[in-house]
Amino acid sequence: MKHDQMMNVAKKRGFLWSSFEIYSGVAGFVDYGPLGAILKNNIMDKWRKYYVVREGFYEIESPTIMPEEALKASGHVDHFNDPMTECKECMDVYRADHIIEEFTGEDVEGLENQKLTEIISQNKIRCPRCNGHFNKVWSYNLMFQTLIGAKGKKIGYMRPETAQGIFIPFKRLLRFFRNKLPFGVVQLGKAYRNEISPRQGVIRLREFTQAEAEIFVNPQDKSHPYFPKIRDEKLNLYPAVNQMDKKEVLTISAQEALGKSLVSSELLLYHLYLAQKFLKELGIPDHALRFRQHLPTEMAHYAIDCWDVEVKTDRYGWIEIIGIADRADYDLKSHSGYSSEDLKVFIEYSEPISVEKTLIKANMSKVGPVFKNDAPKIIKILEEVDAAEVEKSFNEQGFFEIELETKHRILPEHVEFEKVHETIRGEKIFPHVIEPSFGIDRIVYSVLLHCYREEDEKTYFQFSRDIAPVEISVFPLLNQDDLNHIALEIKDHLRKLGFIAEYDSSGTIGRRYARSDEIGVPFAITVDHQTLEDDTVTLRNRDDSKQVRIPIADIEQISADLKKFKIEFENLKSADKGL
C-alpha cells in the first residue's frame, strides 16, 4: 500500500487527474483519464452483474436535479443544513449547535438560526480560541442549489444521493414488480455534496458516483433465499459494542453472526457478504477489509442498523467505501406524508383471518331529523369509532358524546349494533428498505491502491482480468516491418472481436512489457521470428512474466476463455517447447 507512488503512476498513465488543472484546479473534483474511465466503467459493469443479473434487481435512471419538495420530504433540506457561526475577531468558523452544546450541555439540534444566535448572545458564548464575539448564525447547505426554469422561481438541488430517485416513483415500481415483495431497484450515477473543505482527493469529492440498491421487503421477512449457501462464509465484523469496549474485530461465519444477533437480519448479513465477495473479486484482500457497525450515536436519522464496509489504506486509515443500512420504512413513510400518495404494499396473510366485529349502524330516520346539518358528519364518525366504546358509554352514562362545533349526545335509540364476521386477507404496510450504497470513486481508489505492486524496478497494477482497462497487448519482438505487420493485424483482429488491445513497437521488448505491466494489462502477445515460420506467437502472463507459445488461430478462444475465467494461464500448454 503506497498511496503516493500509486497516485503518481495513476496520474502519469491516465487513470486519475485533478479537474480544471489549467485553471489551477478546484478541490473536490477529479477527472478519470482514458484508462481510469474504462476501469471505473468495468467496475460499474461488474456491479451490475452482481446486483442486476445475479440478484435480479432492475436499474433505473432518474434526474440529478431534484425539486425542493422531494428533498424536503427526504429530510435533506432540513437535515443537510449545518448552522455555522464565525468569530468576528479571529475569523474561526464553528458549527453553531456544537459550540452551544459544548458550552451549555443542551441539545439544540433542529433549532432555527435566529434562536441559535439568541442563545449564543444570551449565554455570552465567546470564541474558544480568542474569546472574540460570534457573528450571526447562518446555514451552510451541503446541497448545490439551482433554479429550475427560465423564470426560475422553483428551487432545485443537485441530488445528494441516488436513493431518493428510487423512492419517489415507488408506486410505478411496485406495479412493475406486480405488487409483490420483495423486490430491488438500483441506480448508478452522480451525486453531489458541497463539502466545506474536501481534502482527501478522490476520497471526498463534491461530485461523486454512487451505486445504490434499494431492496424493498416485508418487515416480517428479512430472510434471503441464498443465505444457506453462504452461512459458512467468514466476515470481519466490528460490532458497535466491540468498538465501545475497545475490543477487536471478529472474524466470524455468517451463521454465527446471525446466531449471536450481531447483525439485525439475515438479509442485511447476506448483503454484507455480497459486498465482500464483490470487493474480493476486485482484488481487495481480506485483511484490508472489515465491516464496522455504526455506533448508536452516529446512526443516521433513518436507519435502524447500519454497517460500513471499510478498506484499509496507508494514507487515510480505514475508509468507508460502502454503507449497508436497514432504512426501515423511513423514506416511504415520509414521501407518503409529504405527497399524500399511498406508498404502502398489500401483504396477503398466509391464512385469511376471520374476526367477529360489531358494527354501528345509524338509524337514519332518527339521526337525520335530530342532528340535521351535522348528521352526515356524525354518521361518518360513528362508522369509525369502536363499537365497544359506544356500548360502554351507553351503559355508564346513557349516551355517547360527539364533539363537533357543539357537543352532540348520541342516544341508544339513534343506533343499532350489528355483529358481523369479517374475513381479513391481509394488510397494507410500508415495506422496509435494505440499502447497500457503494461509493464507486472510493472503490476505484481502493482497487488502484490494493492492486498496485512494486517489484524491484518495476511497478504494475495487478488488476483482476475482468476489470483491467486494456485487456491484451500485442508486440513485435523487434521493431521490424515483417513482425510489426503481423502484430498490427492481430491487434486489429482482437479489436474487432471486442477486446481492448494495444500495439506498441517503441523501445525494446523489455520496455514494452514494462509499460504494459504498469497499466495492468494482464496478457501480452509477442510476434517473433518463429511466428513467420509456423504462425505461433507467445502469450505472456503479467503477474509472473511466464510465457506459452500458442497458434495465432487460438488467440481468439484463449483470450475469451481467460477473460471469463474458464481457464487459467498456468494450465495453458505450449504449442511447442521452443521457448
Next chain:
RNA sequence: GCGGCUGUAGUAUAGUCUGGUUAGUACUUGGGCCUUCCAAGCCUACAGCCCGGGUUCAAAUCCCGGCAGCCGCACCA
C-alpha cells in the same frame, strides 16, 4: 473556513536566502540507429518557473492577493 509549510517540463529535482547570460540535470515520452524476450546503449526532438497584481532598469527569485497540495484545528446529514 482558520493557522503553518509548500508550489520550477509528464515525474524527480538544481537555481530562490543574496533579483542580472539562452532556467541546468536525470528519468519518462515521440522519431531514428542498434537489438532474437523483460525499463541496455547511441543520435535527435517535444516539454517547465501555479495564477493575478505590485516593487525594480531587470522578478523563478522580493512584496500583496488568489488557487491548489500537505499538516494541524473545524466540518463530514
